[in-house]
Amino acid sequence: MRLVRIKFCGITREEDLKKALELGVDYVGFIMYPKSPRYVGWEGIERLAKLMKGVKSVAVFVNPSPEEVERALSMVDLVQLHGDESFEFAKEAGLKRLIKAFRVKGNPFVDERWKEAYAILLDTYSEKAYGGTGESFDWSLAKALVDEGFKVFLSGGLKSENVAKAIKMIRPYGVDVSSGIESSPGVKDHKKMEDFVHAVENSSKH
Secondary structure (H helix, E strand, C coil): CCCCEEEEECCCCHHHHHHHHHCCCCEEEEECCCCCCCECHHHHHHHHHCCCCCCEEEEEECCCCHHHHHHHHCCCCEEEECCCCCHHHHHHHCHHHEEEEEEECCCCCCCHHHHHCCEEEEEECCCCCCCCCCCCCCHHHHHHHHHCCCCEEECCCCCCCCHHHHHHHHCCCEEEECHHHEEECCEECHHHHHHHHHHHHHHCCC
């Protein structure tokens, strides 16, 4: 049993989803932000979500409307809010099925109330993009939130070469990877996917 959950994000192609399922990852994320090169849209999410078995599907939004969240939750297990959504918005949408992403820039303040959400996700802040930057941040900031009792997905710049070190230092609930397992945006590299999963599995043996 893996101690740390794995989330592959930004899946756009059926063959990559099948590979993720074959590798036994715990979560698969689909991007619903039109400006992302990994955007799949409603048609894409419907087509891909049908192939999911034994793995949680996550629709990733940036500042969605309540209607979009509701529609997505009729198709997938969880919604990830990756924009500037308020706690009130999330509560109205249903916290238990929401992952709230925080883009870390300096020391993040995360309201205690977010512990009521399914989980929080910490990603690297970028002026240019919401996620998928391939850059990491100061992991001690993530460790502090884990120590405070938050259920944390760690994201931002993770790849097979550094994920074991991150897990050892932070002990997050899960690790989230997108660009670290790609050959180009939205196209996953199956060897990198394998290496990442093996690195996470090996980290729990030490």
